[in-house]
Amino acid sequence: MTSKAQVINCKAAVLWKEGTPLTVENITVDPPQEGEVRVRMVSAGLCASDAHFIWGWETDIILDFEGNPIVLGHEGAGVVESVGPGVTSVSVGDHVILLWTPDCGQCALCSHPKTNLCLSDDFVSVMYHKNKETRLKINGKPLLSFTGTATFSEYSVVRETQIAKVNPKANLKSACVIGCAVGTGYGSAVNIAKVHPGSKCAVWGLGAIGLSALLGCKQAGAETIIGVDINSDKESIAKQFGCTRFINPKTLGKN
Template sequence: MIFLFVSPGVIISSDIVIKCKAAVLWGLKQPFSIEEVEVAPPKACEVRIKILATGICRTDEHAISGAMTTKFPVIVGHEATGVVESIGEGVTSVKPGDKVIPLFLPQCGKCSSCINPNGNLCVKADVTGKGVLSDGTTRFTCKGKPVYHFMNTSTFSEYTVVDESSVTKIDANAPPEKVCLIGCGFSTGYGAAMKTAKVTPGSTCAVFGLGGVGLSVIMGCKSAGASRIIGIDLNKSKFEKAKAVGATECISPKDYTKPISEVLSEMTDNSVGYTFEVVGRLETMIDALASCHLSYGTSVVVGAPPSSKMLTYDPMLLFTGRTWKGCVFGGWKSKDDVPKLVSDFLAKKFDLDQLITHVLHFKDINEGFELLSQGKSIRSVILM
């Protein structure tokens, strides 16, 4: 049995296929094509969602460029807010009409990662780009061809279908065009500082990469009470925004001839306690590791690494006492923590407006990716 939300207080059974608009990627390094797609009803333990707003994230661009393994044709997008349109049999955590955030990182509540209080990388996460739901099939069809899912979410569509483990209910008062960022970018950066690194009051932090996630790391460091936050980027046009969200100073490696780790050591009297790599480049990951204090520093890999690449580094960087950590989605347990983060936003504990530079209509999605590639946007939000 599937249930369809019609209007407040009215629920009828339905098994209809919805026809709607979606941005389809037909192949590698191609532009998005706005197409009419068919979205099948949710099966057991699945939820069909009407997307209200969705952010453009660098990870989506990785699917276009080939830096991330993806099957084509595909509907990407993974940072969104929506409303539950219908549910499949057995769904209990959400109901039609609920405002929700789709979760690219599921929380099944049963696997070892979900059960462990320190884990969050659920076994249901689509880390290999399989592009299908739990039963091995897709809910999207376009021009008679199956279209693959992306990271369990596929939010560049007016409607999408997700597993129940990949959606969580949020406060009905939350503005969708803002809290969609909690679905990925903001939570990933903020959590890297607050939850994964556990930045301590009075500490010194260095953030490599000042895009939307990097700025969110800075916001997390500031919330944690760091006294000095150094932003690092090749693009100096990002420095003003970084300082606005909490960076105490910003530097560009291009301005120095010596390694950035030595520059930071001299700047801080060798006191960098935490570093964050938010670029996704192997060389920068090693630079960030070398830049934290050799005996007590912690370096966190936040940027998604390129597929099929191996990292070579000097083990003395770790032997001397540094801690090297990685985090997915900031370390948050998605179904549990996303609603709390939305509540914190509504309580004005952080300001998402500082991250949103452009609000675009769905038909202008290619423009949003051009802004991203040109370094002219922090976060573009697409209104559906």
């Protein structure tokens, strides 16, 4: 059963102003319209791109929230709760991950083998839906969706071009990182650095992106994969992802 025609009441972590803490609020989520999908979120990842706005750090991502509160989050995994007219790639009940950048599959960049920065939308326009509407609201007023995904909400409405169906056996509690961290790290090794069999590689910083880069190096056949991090506790998991030698700069030369 779906609640396709109903407004959903749920909770979300809301950013009222850059540089201020998130607050958990009661919000409403409208039904999906044409070409849109409403998702019940199972998990969400916290990326530095989200944290920069919470902490108020300078970033190369320039967004104008126009005085509106916003729901951050662009790494998410969940279950399709309802779909709008014209949606064909997913159905109610499908397990999905959310994508921070749209993929129309038709524009020049989506069709090009070297890039996927879709021309259909940009960072600013995806915060809104058609006619600058918002599907999320708080106290009846507009609530923006960061990168069009707003994964820090229990429910979110996204464009069909920002969703991908995954194997129902996939663990939705951890699949959220595929939408950003895994693709960024793995792609950096395989598509940008073009690691090849026999390569000698080093990866600095072994968070979700760094671990994914290690995996990319391993899958590409690298001979030596050095993982560098100031937290020695990461050595064990780094080696599970393909690291052949771990270095902590803080302890280098002390042993």
